[in-house]
Amino acid sequence: MIADYLSNIGTLTLIIHLLDILLVWVVVYKLLTLLKGTRGMQLVKGILIVIGLKIFFSFIGFTTMTYIFDQVVTWGVLGIMIIFQPELRRALEYIGRVQLSNILNLNIKKEKDNKADIISSIVETTRHMSRRRIGALLVLENYTGLDEYVESGIIINAAVSNELIINIFIPNTPLHDGAMILNKDKIRAASCVLPLSDNRSIASSYGTRHRAALGLSELTDAIVVVVSEETGKISVCQNGVLTTDFKSDGLSKYLTENWLTQKDNLLRDKSK
Numbered sequence: 001m002i003a004d005y006l007s008n009i010g011t012l013t014l015i016i017h018l019l020d021i022l023l024v025w026v027v028v029y030k031l032l033t034l035l036k037g038t039r040g041m042q043l044v045k046g047i048l049i050v051i052g053l054k055i056f057f058s059f060i061g062f063t064t065m066t067y068i069f070d071q072v073v074t075w076g077v078l079g080i081m082i083i084f085q086p087e088l089r090r091a092l093e094y095i096g097r098v099q100l101s102n103i104l105n106l107n108i109k110k111e112k113d114n115k116a117d118i119i120s121s122i123v124e125t126t127r128h129m130s131r132r133r134i135g136a137l138l139v140l141e142n143y144t145g146l147d148e149y150v151e152s153g154i155i156i157n158a159a160v161s162n163e164l165i166i167n168i169f170i171p172n173t174p175l176h177d178g179a180m181i182l183n184k185d186k187i188r189a190a191s192c193v194l195p196l197s198d199n200r201s202i203a204s205s206y207g208t209r210h211r212a213a214l215g216l217s218e219l220t221d222a223i224v225v226v227v228s229e230e231t232g233k234i235s236v237c238q239n240g241v242l243t244t245d246f247k248s249d250g251l252s253k254y255l256t257e258n259w260l261t262q263k264d265n266l267l268r269d270k271s272k
């Protein structure tokens with residue numbers, strides 16, 4: 001049957017169909033990569049369950065349940081667009097920012113160098129601030145865009161340097177309150193306001209700095225490094241989990257293994 005089909009269509013049509021399938025695969029893969037670790041992933045799971053149930057009820061002939069799930073699907077699309085408006089906006093902005101060189105992975109070497117430099121800056125500056133009990137909140141942007149949080153602070157857009165990071169968190173200076181947001185290239189902003197977590201399972205001794213770190217990590221895939229002003233302890237929040245008491249070696253290892261690792265993993269897979 002497949003052989004008949006292949007002999008009936010021309011080579012050009014076959015190529016077009018193959019390209020079509022490849023494109024669908026790339027789009028779905030990119031979407032899942034973007035959503036991984038965000039609340040959007042739970043949404044995708046929810047949608048798949050609803051669609052699965054709708055097919056199931058329709059298959060066994062439950063007309064009322066099929067009707068209800070039809071309505072859920074129809075109105076659900078509108079609901080999703082309203083509830084996830086910020087995420088949709090960011091996704092469209094992301095698509096607008098995509099560069100051909102990024103798609104073709106031409107920047108990987110440069111990115112790796114930048115990433116290692118930034119990690120070493122974070123490790124050194126947090127060690128320095130921890131010893132001097134300087135409170136700090138450093139956000140490492142991962143694959144989820146953080147534009148809405150950047151916009152809540154003061155835009156910096158400067159190369160990462162130890163001096164600048166420490167200077168910004170010196171108490172009683174204009175930018176020391178709130179979070180600094182960094183990406184793989186630069187310090188994007190300081191004094192940013194993050195969403196507070198209402199997780200009741202973390203110790204009540206943690207104040208708003210740690211709750212803000214945890215809050216952002218619950219909503220995005222960012223890695224947030226906190227230096228406690230009270231204890232000097234260095235903690236890290238990612239995916240809604242707060243891990244405390246990092247030493248420099250542990251922090252360096254953690255960030256290397258968890259920050260912007262998707263492309264590294266992709267390369268590792270390819271080189272196998």
Ligand SMILES: Nc1ncnc2c1ncn2[C@@H]1O[C@H](COP(=O)(O)OP(=O)(O)OP(=O)(O)O)[C@@H](O)[C@H]1O
Pocket residue numbers: 135136137176177178179192193194195196205206207208209210211212227228229230231
């Ligand atoms: N929503 C927020 N977004 C960003 N930073 C915040 C937010 N709320 C509070 N902060 C920062 O946390 C500081 C207050 O920290 P607080 O003492 O309440 O927290 P903590 O978790 O006990 O930290 P520490 O151990 O450093 O005292 C503020 O001065 C501000 O810099």
